[in-house]
Structure formats: C-alpha cells, structure tokens
Amino acid sequence: MLDDIFTTLKQNYNFRVLSHLKHDNCFVYKEGKKLLNLASNDYLALSYDKNLIEEFLDNLKEKYKYFSSSSSRSLSGNFEIYEEFEEYLKMQFQGFEVLHFNSGYHLNLSCIAALASVPKTLFLADKFIHASMVDGLLLGKAHFFRFKHKDIKALENLIQIHYDKYDNIIILSEALFSMDGDFSDLKALCALKQRYKKIKLYIDEAHSVGCFNDNGLGLVKHLGFDKEIDFLVFTFGKAVASMGACIITHKEFKDFFINKARAFIYSTALAPINVAFTLFIFKKMKEFKEKRENLHNLAFLFKEKFAQKKYEILGDAYIISLVLGDNLKALNIAQILENQGFFAPAIKEPTVPKNTARIRFSLHAGLRLDDIERIINIL
Ligand SMILES: Cc1ncc(COP(=O)(O)O)c(C=O)c1O
Incomplete structure (x- = not known):
C-alpha cells in the first residue's frame, strides 16, 4: 500500500530513518562512534548540566x-x-x-x-x-x-x-x-x-x-x-x-x-x-549570562571563519545554515562531517524549501573554539 510513497521518498534521497543514538553530554554515539552533537537545540548547554539537575x-x-x-x-x-x-x-x-x-x-x-x-x-x-x-x-x-x-x-x-x-x-x-x-x-x-x-x-x-x-x-x-x-x-x-x-x-x-x-x-x-x-x-x-555571551561569541567566530573561506552561509546568530541545494549533496557533506566526529545531519524538504537542502549547525554554549576550527577545516 505504501510502496510507491516509500519509493518516491527514497528516489529523492528523502526517506527518513531514526538514528540509534546514545547520549553523553554534548556528544552522541552513533554505531559506536563518538560525535559532537550539532543538531540539538540545547543552546545554553543546560540539558546535561548535572549540577543543575542535582540542585x-x-x-x-x-x-x-x-x-x-x-x-x-x-x-x-x-x-x-x-x-x-x-x-x-x-x-x-x-x-x-x-x-x-x-x-x-x-x-x-x-x-x-x-x-x-x-x-x-x-x-x-x-x-x-x-x-x-x-x-x-x-x-x-x-x-x-x-x-x-x-x-x-x-x-x-x-x-x-x-x-x-x-x-x-x-x-x-x-x-x-x-x-x-x-x-x-x-x-x-x-x-x-x-x-x-x-x-x-x-x-x-x-x-x-x-x-x-x-x-x-x-x-x-x-x-x-x-x-x-x-x-x-x-x-x-x-x-x-x-x-x-x-x-x-x-x-x-x-x-x-x-x-x-x-x-x-x-x-x-x-x-x-x-x-x-x-x-x-x-x-x-x-546566572546563565556567561553562557549566553559564550554562545554569541562562538557564533560570531564561526561565521567569521566561514566568511574567510568564502562560504555562503545563513544565520544572524547561533543557528547557522550551509545551504547546499540538492539532498544528495547535503547528505554527502553530513557523512563527511560524521566521519570526522560531528553529528550535523542534512536538513531537507519539507522542513526547508525544495533544493535548499542544508547542513544546519546549532551551536551551543558548551562548544570550544577548537571544535569550531576543526569543523571549518573539514569543509
Ligand atoms: C519555531 C518553532 N515553533 C514551535 C516549535 C514546536 O515546539 P515544541 O518542540 O515544543 O513542540 C518548534 C520546534 O521545533 C519551532 O522550531
């Protein structure tokens, strides 16, 4: 009954599957590989703050x-x-x-x-x-x-x-x-x-x-x-x-x-x-003032480094999108990032308009400067 729908989704590289993930602070483990999570919306890095949860x-x-x-x-x-x-x-x-x-x-x-x-x-x-x-x-x-x-x-x-x-x-x-x-x-x-x-x-x-x-x-x-x-x-x-x-x-x-x-x-x-x-x-x-400042500073530096490489990116703050166009291209870049230890899955239609598939980097206050540098060096 659903075969045609699935076939179309697969032909368009747009068939969604859930990743099996284990979480560890700002990392996820996918198939045993440790990846820095850049797909979470935990902008202030509070979700894994054990002291906060204990308090x-x-x-x-x-x-x-x-x-x-x-x-x-x-x-x-x-x-x-x-x-x-x-x-x-x-x-x-x-x-x-x-x-x-x-x-x-x-x-x-x-x-x-x-x-x-x-x-x-x-x-x-x-x-x-x-x-x-x-x-x-x-x-x-x-x-x-x-x-x-x-x-x-x-x-x-x-x-x-x-x-x-x-x-x-x-x-x-x-x-x-x-x-x-x-x-x-x-x-x-x-x-x-x-x-x-x-x-x-x-x-x-x-x-x-x-x-x-x-x-x-x-x-x-x-x-x-x-x-x-x-x-x-x-x-x-x-x-x-x-x-x-x-x-x-x-x-x-x-x-x-x-x-x-x-x-x-x-x-x-x-x-x-x-x-x-x-x-x-x-x-x-x-009390999270410093985290907010850190987040905004990281975003500024990330964008500056992208600009130095002449990449066209979108984003006024800590959500930064690298628009790649077709789904396959975005999937390939996501895979390259994953191979190097970063979890930043491709975002495709209908979440974004057709032909604007992208990698969306959701930055968070727990990132370090060298994480950002490593990402830029991969791309
Ligand atoms: C702009 C916007 N509004 C609303 C929602 C939905 O919020 P919730 O995740 O609490 O259902 C989202 C979630 O992704 C969102 O991005």
Missing part, C-alpha cells in the same frame, strides 16, 4: 513530585505549579497573562486554529514560519496568505489589499527563524501595527527564549517590543532544557484559549515535575 532534585518540594498530572487542566490536572509558573512569568510581562501548554506544537496548532474561528480574521504569514503554525492555519481552515520571507513591502501590500474585508489581521512570524537562523524585522512589524489598527502580532520565540535578555526572556523583550506583541510564544524544549511552552497574551485571549484551544482542553497536562523544572530554570536565567 533541582535536592530542592524539589513534595508537592511537585508527580510524573503525571493524570488529567487535563480543564478538569483535575490544574496542579498549583502551573499557576506558580504563569504568575512568575506574568510578573516579567506587565499587563499580560500567561498560559502554559504541553508543547510548542500543541500551542501553535491549537491557538492559531482557535483564532481562525473568530469571524473576519485574516492571517498573514511569513513564508518560513514553523510547520506547527502552518498546521494551525490548515486545521482551523483559516483565511490566510503567505508573504515572501521578511518582505515587509509584500506584507504591507497584502494588508492594503485585504484591510477593508477583515476585522482582525494577525501577522505570524518567528523572532529568530529556525531554519535560516535570521532575525525577524520586529521593528518594521511593530511599525505596521502602529499604522494599521486591525493588526495583531503573533511572534514565536522558540529559538530565542533563554538566549537573549538578562533574564533570558527572549529577543522581543531584549529589544523592548514586548508591549507591542499580542501573542508571544515561548517553548521550553530548546534553550530552557525542559519541555512545554507558553503563550503570553492579553487576558481575554487567555480566557479564549482556555475555552477554545483544543490541544489545551483535550490533552493530559504536562507532568508537574516538568513544569517545576521549567520554573526552576527561569528563576536561574540571570
């Missing part, structure tokens, strides 16, 4: 020692740690409310689908937004248009064409894009919001939370645009080294999502111990 477990209160919430938050699953977490973050975003979700995928899927059900709502989406947001648009049968990546003129053009037909126009973007690693033009998006009163901004900070701002509260906060953003999304499976996600939004939208975001309502809430760990990390964010 968390040593101080864990009895009331948080639950590995299951055993229910949706809408029923009996609303453990107090959820509200403690939401209150803590709310204090940093005055005038906004916070709602915790099980994952960024659940959050984007269900919040965007819910918003699509509000009459006369149009979404204008950057072409490179994450699949979870696209899936929300599709699930909610949203009215939407996509504009060329970061093309503010094209976006404004769409706003002008459709302005009179809709009551709400929601712009979807990421603060730091996951695949090209570039920053959104937040200043220009906020300026559009000032000019067109029906606009609301929905910004996903999956890849920037933790890594910007002295309290790790992301790029939007770092640049001082937090008052302008109507829906700000944090996910915790990357730099925060935990699991889950939250949306920071106005009170009426929090109430709306509690009532209408189906992944929030119809799924068992994340384990309390997990939420306790997320809160623990947020409370310590100030």
Whole structure:
C-alpha cells in the first residue's frame, strides 16, 4: 500500500530513518562512534548540566513530585505549579497573562486554529514560519496568505489589499527563524501595527527564549517590543532544557484559549515535575549570562571563519545554515562531517524549501573554539 510513497521518498534521497543514538553530554554515539552533537537545540548547554539537575532534585518540594498530572487542566490536572509558573512569568510581562501548554506544537496548532474561528480574521504569514503554525492555519481552515520571507513591502501590500474585508489581521512570524537562523524585522512589524489598527502580532520565540535578555526572556523583550506583541510564544524544549511552552497574551485571549484551544482542553497536562523544572530554570536565567555571551561569541567566530573561506552561509546568530541545494549533496557533506566526529545531519524538504537542502549547525554554549576550527577545516 505504501510502496510507491516509500519509493518516491527514497528516489529523492528523502526517506527518513531514526538514528540509534546514545547520549553523553554534548556528544552522541552513533554505531559506536563518538560525535559532537550539532543538531540539538540545547543552546545554553543546560540539558546535561548535572549540577543543575542535582540542585533541582535536592530542592524539589513534595508537592511537585508527580510524573503525571493524570488529567487535563480543564478538569483535575490544574496542579498549583502551573499557576506558580504563569504568575512568575506574568510578573516579567506587565499587563499580560500567561498560559502554559504541553508543547510548542500543541500551542501553535491549537491557538492559531482557535483564532481562525473568530469571524473576519485574516492571517498573514511569513513564508518560513514553523510547520506547527502552518498546521494551525490548515486545521482551523483559516483565511490566510503567505508573504515572501521578511518582505515587509509584500506584507504591507497584502494588508492594503485585504484591510477593508477583515476585522482582525494577525501577522505570524518567528523572532529568530529556525531554519535560516535570521532575525525577524520586529521593528518594521511593530511599525505596521502602529499604522494599521486591525493588526495583531503573533511572534514565536522558540529559538530565542533563554538566549537573549538578562533574564533570558527572549529577543522581543531584549529589544523592548514586548508591549507591542499580542501573542508571544515561548517553548521550553530548546534553550530552557525542559519541555512545554507558553503563550503570553492579553487576558481575554487567555480566557479564549482556555475555552477554545483544543490541544489545551483535550490533552493530559504536562507532568508537574516538568513544569517545576521549567520554573526552576527561569528563576536561574540571570546566572546563565556567561553562557549566553559564550554562545554569541562562538557564533560570531564561526561565521567569521566561514566568511574567510568564502562560504555562503545563513544565520544572524547561533543557528547557522550551509545551504547546499540538492539532498544528495547535503547528505554527502553530513557523512563527511560524521566521519570526522560531528553529528550535523542534512536538513531537507519539507522542513526547508525544495533544493535548499542544508547542513544546519546549532551551536551551543558548551562548544570550544577548537571544535569550531576543526569543523571549518573539514569543509
Ligand atoms: C519555531 C518553532 N515553533 C514551535 C516549535 C514546536 O515546539 P515544541 O518542540 O515544543 O513542540 C518548534 C520546534 O521545533 C519551532 O522550531
């Protein structure tokens, strides 16, 4: 039944298989070979920080020692740690409310689908937004248009064409894009919001939370645009080294999502111990200043070395993509890197557009300068 699908995927060098991996700090073992992991989103290198984990477990209160919430938050699953977490973050975003979700995928899927059900709502989406947001648009049968990546003129053009037909126009973007690693033009998006009163901004900070701002509260906060953003999304499976996600939004939208975001309502809430760990990390964010600086310095040096070799690379920060074009080429370079001790698998369509297969280096604060030099020397 599935043979034709598999054959096509294989012919296009695009058949996914799971690697058998053993993890050891920032290394993975694949078929017994030790490889430096450059595919993880553990940007602050917190996930394997044994002291941090010990400190968390040593101080864990009895009331948080639950590995299951055993229910949706809408029923009996609303453990107090959820509200403690939401209150803590709310204090940093005055005038906004916070709602915790099980994952960024659940959050984007269900919040965007819910918003699509509000009459006369149009979404204008950057072409490179994450699949979870696209899936929300599709699930909610949203009215939407996509504009060329970061093309503010094209976006404004769409706003002008459709302005009179809709009551709400929601712009979807990421603060730091996951695949090209570039920053959104937040200043220009906020300026559009000032000019067109029906606009609301929905910004996903999956890849920037933790890594910007002295309290790790992301790029939007770092640049001082937090008052302008109507829906700000944090996910915790990357730099925060935990699991889950939250949306920071106005009170009426929090109430709306509690009532209408189906992944929030119809799924068992994340384990309390997990939420306790997320809160623990947020409370310590100030202490990770040096890690943040290290990460940004490494990224700067990595890009500089690439530039010296006249390689064309993408990335404004610590996600750095070497675009190679066809899948086979990217697979070959990934294999060469693997042979030399680096785990940086090829990224192919549909994760990135066709013919833009690439190696995506996700840097992390645990890397050393000579790791970077060795990578550059291989390429
Ligand atoms: C931009 C973006 N948003 C959302 C998600 C989904 O988050 P989660 O991994 O918590 O489901 C990802 C994950 O890769 C992402 O890159």
